[in-house]
Amino acid sequence: MSNIVLIGPMGSGKSTVGAALARRLGRPHVDSDHFFVARYGPIPDYFTTHGEKDFREREHRVVAELLDSPRPSVISLGGGAVMDERTRALLGEQMVIMLDITEEQAALRIGDGTTRPVLGDEPMEAWKRIYAEREGIYRACADMVLPADDESIETRVDTIVARLNPTPSGDDTTP
Numbered sequence: 001m002s003n004i005v006l007i008g009p010m011g012s013g014k015s016t017v018g019a020a021l022a023r024r025l026g027r028p029h030v031d032s033d034h035f036f037v038a039r040y041g042p043i044p045d046y047f048t049t050h051g052e053k054d055f056r057e058r059e060h061r062v063v064a065e066l067l068d069s070p071r072p073s074v075i076s077l078g079g080g081a082v083m084d085e086r087t088r089a090l091l092g093e094q095m096v097i098m099l100d101i102t103e104e105q106a107a108l109r110i111g112d113g114t115t116r117p118v119l120g121d122e123p124m125e126a127w128k129r130i131y132a133e134r135e136g137i138y139r140a141c142a143d144m145v146l147p148a149d150d151e152s153i154e155t156r157v158d159t160i161v162a163r164l165n166p167t168p169s170g171d172d173t174t175p
C-alpha cells in the first residue's frame with residue numbers, strides 16, 4: 001500500500017485536509033513543512049538566512065525521507081515541493097491527490113502571506129503567478145484531482161475516501 005500524498009497550491013488545504021484524512025483512515029499524518037520547521041526552524045527565517053535554493057534542496061531531502069515511511073501514511077507536501085524533478089520521480093510510486101482552489105478561495109485563506117515567504121509583499125499577485133506556473137505540473141503528478149469547490153474540510157475528506165474506495169455500482173452512498 002502506498003502513501004497518500006497531497007499536492008496543490010498554497011491555501012488549498014493540503015495540511016488541514018491531510019490531517020483530517022489521516023484521522024479518518026487511521027493512518028499517520030506527516031506534513032513536510034512541519035517536519036522542516038521542527039528540524040530547521042521557521043520557513044521565513046530559513047529563506048532570510050539561506051535563500052530559496054537551499055530551502056528547495058533541503059525540502060527535497062525531507063520529502064524523500066517522509067515518502068520512505070515504513071507505514072503507509074498521509075503526507076501533505078509544501079506547495080512548491082513538486083517543482084523538484086527528483087521529488088516528482090519519487091511521486092510516481094505514490095497515490096497523489098491534487099487539491100485545487102479558486103483565486104477567491106486563496107484570497108480568503110492565505111491572509112497576509114507572512115508565513116509563506118514566496119508570496120512576498122503582494123500575496124495575491126504572487127499566488128496567481130505561481131499558480132499559473134505550477135498548475136500543469138500539479139495536474140501531471142496527480143492520480144486524482146479534487147476540483148475547486150466550496151466543500152468543508154470534512155466533506156473534502158468524504159470525497160477523497162469515496163473516490164479511493166468506489167462501490168462496485170459506482171454509487172458513493174451506502175444503502
Ligand SMILES: Nc1ncnc2c1ncn2[C@@H]1O[C@H](COP(=O)(O)OP(=O)(O)O)[C@@H](O)[C@H]1O
Binds near residue numbers: 011151
Ligand atoms: N475545505 C476548506 N474549507 C474551508 N477552509 C479551509 C478548507 N481547507 C483548508 N481551509 C483553511 O485554509 C487555510 C489554509 O489551509 P492549509 O491546510 O494550511 O493549506 P495548504 O497546506 O494547502 O497551504 C487554513 O486556515 C485552513 O483551515
Ligand SMILES: O=C(O)C1=C[C@@H](OP(=O)(O)O)[C@@H](O)[C@H](O)C1
Binds near residue numbers: 010
Ligand atoms: O508553494 C510554495 O512554494 C510554498 C508553500 C508552503 O506550503 P503550503 O503550500 O502548505 O502553504 C511552504 O512550503 C513554503 O512557504 C513554500
Ligand SMILES: [Mg+2]
Binds near residue numbers: 015016033076077078
Ligand atoms: Mg501546508
